[in-house]
Amino acid sequence: MNTSVKKIDACKREMIIDIPKDVVEKKFDEIYKMIQKKAQIKGFRPGTAPLHLVQSEHGQLAKEEVLKDLIPNSYKEALEKENLMPVNLPEVSDVSFKDGGLSFRASFEVVPEVKIKKYKGVEVKRKKVSVTDEDLKKSFEFIRKSQGLDDKTPIDDSFAKGLGYPNLKELEETIKSQMELSKQQEARNDVENQVAEQLLKNSELEIPQSSLAKQLDYLVEDTKHRMAQQGVKKEEIESKEQTMREKLKPLALNDVKLYFILDKIAELENIKVGKPEHKTAKVMEFLLKEAKWQEEGGA
Numbered sequence: 001m002n003t004s005v006k007k008i009d010a011c012k013r014e015m016i017i018d019i020p021k022d023v024v025e026k027k028f029d030e031i032y033k034m035i036q037k038k039a040q041i042k043g044f045r046p047g048t049a050p051l052h053l054v055q056s057e058h059g060q061l062a063k064e065e066v067l068k069d070l071i072p073n074s075y076k077e078a079l080e081k082e083n084l085m086p087v088n089l090p091e092v093s094d095v096s097f098k099d100g101g102l103s104f105r106a107s108f109e110v111v112p113e114v115k116i117k118k119y120k121g122v123e124v125k126r127k128k129v130s131v132t133d134e135d136l137k138k139s140f141e142f143i144r145k146s147q148g149l150d151d152k153t154p155i156d157d158s159f160a161k162g163l164g165y166p167n168l169k170e171l172e173e174t175i176k177s178q179m180e181l182s183k184q185q186e187a188r189n190d191v192e193n194q195v196a197e198q199l200l201k202n203s204e205l206e207i208p209q210s211s212l213a214k215q216l217d218y219l220v221e222d223t224k225h226r227m228a229q230q231g232v233k234k235e236e237i238e239s240k241e242q243t244m245r246e247k248l249k250p251l252a253l254n255d256v257k258l259y260f261i262l263d264k265i266a267e268l269e270n271i272k273v274g275k276p277e278h279k280t281a282k283v284m285e286f287l288l289k290e291a292k293w294q295e296e297g298g299a
Contacts, residue, residue, distance in 0.1 A: 003078045010206035011087075011109045017078050019070055021100035031065045032058075066102075067095065075106055085111040088210035109208035114264040117202040120290045124194045128295060129183045131176045139175050195287050199261050200254060207256045216252040220244050 002018040032051060035058050041049040055062070075090060090106040140155050143163070153159065160171040223244055227237050262283040265271070271286060273279045 001074055003081060005082050011112050011208040013108060013110055015078060015106045017074050017104055019074050019102040024100060024102050027066050027070055028062060031062045035062060070102060071104060087111055087208045109210050112205045112207055112260055114260055115204040116264060119199060119265055121292050122195055122198045123292045124191050125294045126191050127187050129187050131179045135179055136172060192284055196258050200257055203261050205257060205260060211256045212252055215255050216245060216249055219248045219252055
């Protein structure tokens with residue numbers, strides 16, 4: 001099998017694959033024998049019709065089956081041969097049987113080249129986490145309103161019992177614990193965002209347009225779903241889709257860039273995971289361990 005690769009841009013590649021005559025003929029023989037076993041040809045029981053009749057009556061089917069087998073398998077083999085890592089399915093064109101062989105063109109995008117100036121020892125500031133009396137007061141006010149209670153309703157043991165707690169102290173401790181967990185997660189998210197911002201600032205890469213389109217579609221559909229859950233009418237949601245796409249495109253762009261940056265760091269640091277979807281979290285865990293931490297004041 002012969003292959004030739006043309007670089008269209010930073011990520012797009014065009015590959016021409018030529019499959020030799022002997023490979024194509026062998027595959028046709030295999031396919032015709034499979035068809036022969038089941039072929040319904042007048043005057044013959046299934047599996048007994050002469051091969052030349054099978055070839056005559058089922059030539060088009062055999063051709064389709066050969067293409068269905070050889071194109072994906074030879075494409076996969078060619079990727080390995082050329083050491084290419086695609087990020088999308090190929091666009092196959094110019095399929096041609098010539099002089100007994102088979103050739104086709106495959107257009108696709110590959111994992112981009114990523115240049116990172118610095119990713120270890122990035123500086124991060126972590127907000128101090130604390131639940132203030134004012135936080136508790138606001139939480140109680142929210143609960144009172146959600147229960148449809150009057151502002152004059154006192155926040156006391158009776159109020160706590162109405163919510164299923166033996167006394168006010170138990171309710172306060174529960175709310176405080178929940179708020180602390182929430183603030184801890186907010187602080188963690190904030191630190192991760194700081195790391196992400198510095199990675200984006202310190203890296204250079206051109207992203208595959210197919211990856212950008214896929215992420216943008218995901219963000220738009222997620223936004224539309226949330227709007228529907230909030231009771232927004234379908235017609236209104238659809239009318240705002242183009243505006244959504246324009247607003248969400250920068251976010252999608254950064255998402256895709258960050259994905260490939262973290263993927264590159266995993267490669268550089270030989271970070272292995274059991275499942276691909278766990279890679280991002282594993283790399284972020286590594287970066288946070290390597291970061292320069294500084295406590296920041298404030299609740």
